[in-house]
Amino acid sequence: MTSRTLVRTALTVLLLAPAAFAQTVNLSGAGSTFIYPLASKWFNEYNKLHPQIQINYQSIGSGGGIRQFSQDRTVDFGETDGPMTDQQLKESKVQPVVHLPMALGGVVPVYNLRVGGLRFSGETLADIYLGKIVMWDDPAIAKDNPGVKLPSDPITVVHRADGSGTTYTWVDYLSKVSGAFKQKVGVGTSVTWPVGLGGKGNEGVAGLVKQTPGAIGYVELIYALQTKIACAPVKNAAGEFVNASLASVSAAAATANIPADYRVSITNAPGKAVYPISTFTWLLATPSMQDAKKKKALHDFLVWAVTKGQGYSEGLGYAPLPKNLVQRELKDIGKLK
Amino acid sequence: MDAPAIETPEMTPPSLVLQILPEGIRRWRSTGRGADRLFRLVTGMCAAAVAGLLLIVILFMVKGSLPAIRDHGLGFVLSPDWDPTNQKYGALTFLFGTAYTSLIGMAIALPLGVLTAVALVEILPRGLAKAISLAVELLAAIPSVLLGLWGIFELVPLVRSFEIAIYRSPLGFRKLPIFSGAPLGVGFLAAGLLLAIMALPFILSVSREVLLQVPTAQREAAYALGATRWQAIRKFILPYSWKGIFGAGLLGLARVLGETMAVTMVIGNTPQIKASLFASGYTLASVIANEFTEAPSDLAISALISLGLILLVLTVLLNAAARLMLIYLNRRMGTQGAK
Amino acid sequence: MSRSHQLRKLHGRTMEALCLLAALAAVAPLFAFLWHLVSMGAGALNPALFTQLPLPPGEVGGGLKNAILGTLLVVGTATVVGIPVGVGAAVYMTEFARPRMAATLRFACDVLSGVPSIVMGLLAFQVMVRPMHHFSALSGALALAFIMLPVVVITTQEMLHLVPHSLREAGHALGIPAWRIASSISMRAAAPGILTGAILSVSRIAGETAPMLFTAFGNPFLSLDPKAPIATLPHTIFTYAISPYDDWHRLAWGGALILVLGILGATLLSRFILWWHQRGLNA
Numbered sequence: 030m031t032s033r034t035l036v037r038t039a040l041t042v043l044l045l046a047p048a049a050f051a052q053t054v055n056l057s058g059a060g061s062t063f064i065y066p067l068a069s070k071w072f073n074e075y076n077k078l079h080p081q082i083q084i085n086y087q088s089i090g091s092g093g094g095i096r097q098f099s100q101d102r103t104v105d106f107g108e109t110d111g112p113m114t115d116q117q118l119k120e121s122k123v124q125p126v127v128h129l130p131m132a133l134g135g136v137v138p139v140y141n142l143r144v145g146g147l148r149f150s151g152e153t154l155a156d157i158y159l160g161k162i163v164m165w166d167d168p169a170i171a172k173d174n175p176g177v178k179l180p181s182d183p184i185t186v187v188h189r190a191d192g193s194g195t196t197y198t199w200v201d202y203l204s205k206v207s208g209a210f211k212q213k214v215g216v217g218t219s220v221t222w223p224v225g226l227g228g229k230g231n232e233g234v235a236g237l238v239k240q241t242p243g244a245i246g247y248v249e250l251i252y253a254l255q256t257k258i259a260c261a262p263v264k265n266a267a268g269e270f271v272n273a274s275l276a277s278v279s280a281a282a283a284t285a286n287i288p289a290d291y292r293v294s295i296t297n298a299p300g301k302a303v304y305p306i307s308t309f310t311w312l313l314a315t316p317s318m319q320d321a322k323k324k325k326a327l328h329d330f331l332v333w334a335v336t337k338g339q340g341y342s343e344g345l346g347y348a349p350l351p352k353n354l355v356q357r358e359l360k361d362i363g364k365l366k
Numbered sequence: 367m368d369a370p371a372i373e374t375p376e377m378t379p380p381s382l383v384l385q386i387l388p389e390g391i392r393r394w395r396s397t398g399r400g401a402d403r404l405f406r407l408v409t410g411m412c413a414a415a416v417a418g419l420l421l422i423v424i425l426f427m428v429k430g431s432l433p434a435i436r437d438h439g440l441g442f443v444l445s446p447d448w449d450p451t452n453q454k455y456g457a458l459t460f461l462f463g464t465a466y467t468s469l470i471g472m473a474i475a476l477p478l479g480v481l482t483a484v485a486l487v488e489i490l491p492r493g494l495a496k497a498i499s500l501a502v503e504l505l506a507a508i509p510s511v512l513l514g515l516w517g518i519f520e521l522v523p524l525v526r527s528f529e530i531a532i533y534r535s536p537l538g539f540r541k542l543p544i545f546s547g548a549p550l551g552v553g554f555l556a557a558g559l560l561l562a563i564m565a566l567p568f569i570l571s572v573s574r575e576v577l578l579q580v581p582t583a584q585r586e587a588a589y590a591l592g593a594t595r596w597q598a599i600r601k602f603i604l605p606y607s608w609k610g611i612f613g614a615g616l617l618g619l620a621r622v623l624g625e626t627m628a629v630t631m632v633i634g635n636t637p638q639i640k641a642s643l644f645a646s647g648y649t650l651a652s653v654i655a656n657e658f659t660e661a662p663s664d665l666a667i668s669a670l671i672s673l674g675l676i677l678l679v680l681t682v683l684l685n686a687a688a689r690l691m692l693i694y695l696n697r698r699m700g701t702q703g704a705k
Numbered sequence: 706m707s708r709s710h711q712l713r714k715l716h717g718r719t720m721e722a723l724c725l726l727a728a729l730a731a732v733a734p735l736f737a738f739l740w741h742l743v744s745m746g747a748g749a750l751n752p753a754l755f756t757q758l759p760l761p762p763g764e765v766g767g768g769l770k771n772a773i774l775g776t777l778l779v780v781g782t783a784t785v786v787g788i789p790v791g792v793g794a795a796v797y798m799t800e801f802a803r804p805r806m807a808a809t810l811r812f813a814c815d816v817l818s819g820v821p822s823i824v825m826g827l828l829a830f831q832v833m834v835r836p837m838h839h840f841s842a843l844s845g846a847l848a849l850a851f852i853m854l855p856v857v858v859i860t861t862q863e864m865l866h867l868v869p870h871s872l873r874e875a876g877h878a879l880g881i882p883a884w885r886i887a888s889s890i891s892m893r894a895a896a897p898g899i900l901t902g903a904i905l906s907v908s909r910i911a912g913e914t915a916p917m918l919f920t921a922f923g924n925p926f927l928s929l930d931p932k933a934p935i936a937t938l939p940h941t942i943f944t945y946a947i948s949p950y951d952d953w954h955r956l957a958w959g960g961a962l963i964l965v966l967g968i969l970g971a972t973l974l975s976r977f978i979l980w981w982h983q984r985g986l987n988a
Contacts, residue, residue, distance in 0.1 A: 624821020
């Protein structure tokens, strides 16, 4: 008898739940873990302003975001830090796909070592990730860090286990500075790594580096700041060691000539003040969305995100979008309405 | 995971008959024949659903795997590549990881489980034995993800200090292939240890049953011949049980092969084939868990489903073999017991 | 002779000691786990854990309200589907099916119960998420129902087998139709056992994580919409465990403690029901 009551209650809940939540607009998005802290903040704040709009975002990695959005169509929008390739755009089951830059950020090398204050050149990083440099006291690391007493410990390389825009940015940069890296690993959201441990998402990489003495990894700046893992400046194209910061990432964006579809790489940009591993991060949307309510909700959110929402960027270690870019984007967002 | 063994209630038929029969008769009077057919039909459909589930899972896993099999051929199974950038996929590294971690797990859990079963059945007083069985049964109820959580924060650091000790050891252990590589903490060893913990309850409960089935005559005969307790165990009881214990091993193995979360959390997620216990690796189940939602292409999804198919085939075969073996043994025991 | 006897005895004692040591090692992980769980989890247990939603990554505070309710909803839905079908199938197998058919079905259940949960997740993804183009609470519940079905059948069948044949025969002798014998005699007699099995199978799926990754998918908001993605406790614990944030680790341990209390509580409850039932019968 109790089981019958239980069944009845459960059925009632099941049948009533959709009705009770009918007014709520439930948007779902997936992708980049790079922008996750900022995106999550946005969705949280936006929900406070508009309680009827819930934007569920899962940080599964950019590769997954592109796929879930354009192939399986399981989410309403994607997020990626590596733009979709021409082939991906052609094969997309969602047409047309619009790339919208949402923020700027830097990918930083992070490490867990008894000594701090390290810095790296791109070539050194490439050789570490190729497995050519395996000890912390390797001459190449010593050359980048004169005067630092490096321990004779093995290096544990940590990379992403999932398809990732952070990886895309990282290997895009390493391929630009190292021919060997370009040949052996190449550029993509998922690549085959010669060495290292795989972490799931920026969160997983930061977690692994934090848990593993002697580890080196790469994450979006905010993950290093929030978790207080040591991060290192990187030598840019002009030969300067530069920390990732609001100014240095913005400087990289300022050098770029942004095309109409916004797909542009800004790694290894020229200029003395430039942080070399910088990138835009894009939201993927489509004007061909079916559900009118969802469509409007997404449009309204996007307008808010590229304007007022940019105010949250700085506090979280991202650089806000340049003003002229926002003006251009607002026109394109208008087409999504 | 099977449900942990439930202690069977001992029923007393007379009281039940008195309790239940009158009720049955009362209700029956108010119903007709059509109800009988309907009841059969409904329960029959439920049974069909269960059989259907097995067919559907096989069907869909094969169907989902087809694109990858069509693209790569059956060489997929033995190819060591896993290169999403160039759309090249192969199962070998993951098969290796699954096999290696399972092997470590079984190598620890099997002797531990059998020795514990011996202790429970032959040595310890009943009360204590019961308490220990209960504790190990509760271990079986702990979800994999929680063992993984514990693994990350307690086991991995422990394994790492062990690895560092080996690494720094003046005896040069690290020159041995199974101890080579940097002390990471995460890797085959940590994953194998968690699998051992997960397999243990199964091996223990099956071995315990097998030992309990050894006829008392066998024991008494041993003691009558003047054997010490250990000799009785070693020469008269274990030989009688080893086939059943082998079945327990198969069941435990089938269970750990598909174990996902705990392994994913401590294995390091690196597709590589290394002999070292300290190396990081990847298993069939953990690559599916990590990459399925984030796979970049349809082919990648299909390749991951193929890995799932391999896992399905392996576990079905192992389970079937283990069950058949235990059924066979039970039958044999039954006839011998009757003699 | 006496010397070799002494040696034999010593050898025997050593081996026995080894067995005892093994028994000790077998229970050690449980206590190590529980100790760590309680010491880490107790500090995280507070009202906020149950009443608040998660905060964006890196912010301190928040709770697991969405995941706790999500788990209840998903597991509840799976139970509503899985238990009746499982019990029905078991009744058919014990009461109506020919022995050969029953044995085949039983074998299918044994094999199904060994299918890894992640494979059942892949199945749910293919039959539900892909065609519907949405991750959803419902697809998560479906995966869990797949997983629990064979478990329910096996335990129910075992319980029905324990009902003495004489009882059924008495029913037949009185001319009671087969379905009445099944429902009013066998099932009633086995009811406490079936309930126990049901509780155990629920506690078994409550901690499932792998299939949730690509069915329920997760959701930082409180959602009760069965067609939308939903957070579950085990999935959230996984995400938080591998994250770099200390506060998320704290929440993960808090969530773990809740989950273990629920699961161990259910396991003990089922034992209590059996014990109570037995006592009632013996009295």
